[in-house]
Amino acid sequence: MLGLPQPDSCETSEGVPFLRLEDDATDVTLFLTAIYDSRLFERPPAKTSYEAVAGILRLSTKYDVQYLRQRAILHLDTLFPLTLEEFATRNELRTIPPHKDLVFDASLLAREVDVLWILPQVLYIISNHPVGRILDGFLWNDSVKEMAEVDRNACIHALKAINTTIPNSLMGCFAVGAIDDCQSPTRCPADRCDWGSLLWKALSQTSCEVCLNSIRSEYEAMREEFWKNLPEVFGMPELNTLKAMRDAALSTPVA
Known part of the structure; x- marks a missing residue:
């Protein structure tokens, strides 16, 4: 940071020049x-x-402060994990509280700071919102912002695939996890799990054990297959490539 170019004439304090940063004041403070x-x-x-994670991630990326960048990435991972198992339980693991339109801003942050491996999960959650919400932009810190055009288009194009695949995967609507615009984030995820449990309980009462085990196995296999293909649905690299990108970011030597 001290190597940043400064004007020939600048303010000083006791002979020491001020370092001026052309960054958001809140981000700099954090x-x-x-x-x-x-x-x-x-x-x-x-x-x-989320404000701390986003601000620190932006500037730790810009000024190459790897230990802070890696910490910020790990916090984002609790919201948008790469594995289906972690995604399904993310409301229990998240270190960042829900915030209206957080997921929309996260789509911009992911591209800004090159954490592209969270985008399939981010865009999947966004695709569960009404189309109008996706197209009309969102309010963030008193400013109206819009998703990147490529991601907005990807969400719209993915709706058909999602709406046809998830219902076929049996109770997919109960597997979304926490929704950031939810009005009751402590209750709704549990309620959806309860409904899912009730449906499984109903099946267990009307189906023999052999059939029930077969249904469970097929359900889990379809969920895993859908998750594996999710990046492709949004025009992203395959899941293994995204995992490699994440591993590389977290294994960068810390000075």
Whole structure:
């Protein structure tokens, strides 16, 4: 940061020049606070906020502060994990509380800071919103923002595939996990799980054990297959490639 070019004439304090950053003031405050005392921005399972994660991730990427970038990535991973098992239980694991339109802003953040492996999960959640929400933009910090055109189009094009595949995978609507615009984030995910459990219970009362086990196996296999193909649905690289991208980002040496 100290190597950033500065004007020939600039303000000084006791002969020391001020370092001027052309960054958002809130982001700078969060970033410098985390550098000054990294205990204020610990790895998961420590709790944090989306504002802190986004601000620190932006500037740690820009100024190549890898240990903070990696911590921010790990927090984002609790919201948008790569594995189906973790995604289904993300409401229990998340370190960032729900926030209206968070997922829409996350779609922009993912491209801005090159964490593309979260995009299939992000866009899948967005695709569960009404089409109008996807097309009309969203309000974030008192400003109207829009998704990247490529991601907005990907969501619209993916709707048919999602709406035909998920119903066929048996109770797919109960597997979405926490929805960031949910009005009752502590109750609704549990209620959906309860409904799913009730449907399985009904099947167990009307089907023999052999048939029930077969249905369960087919259901899990279809869910896994859908998850495996989810990146392709949104025009992203295959799942193994995304995992490799994530592993590379988290294995970058920390100075």
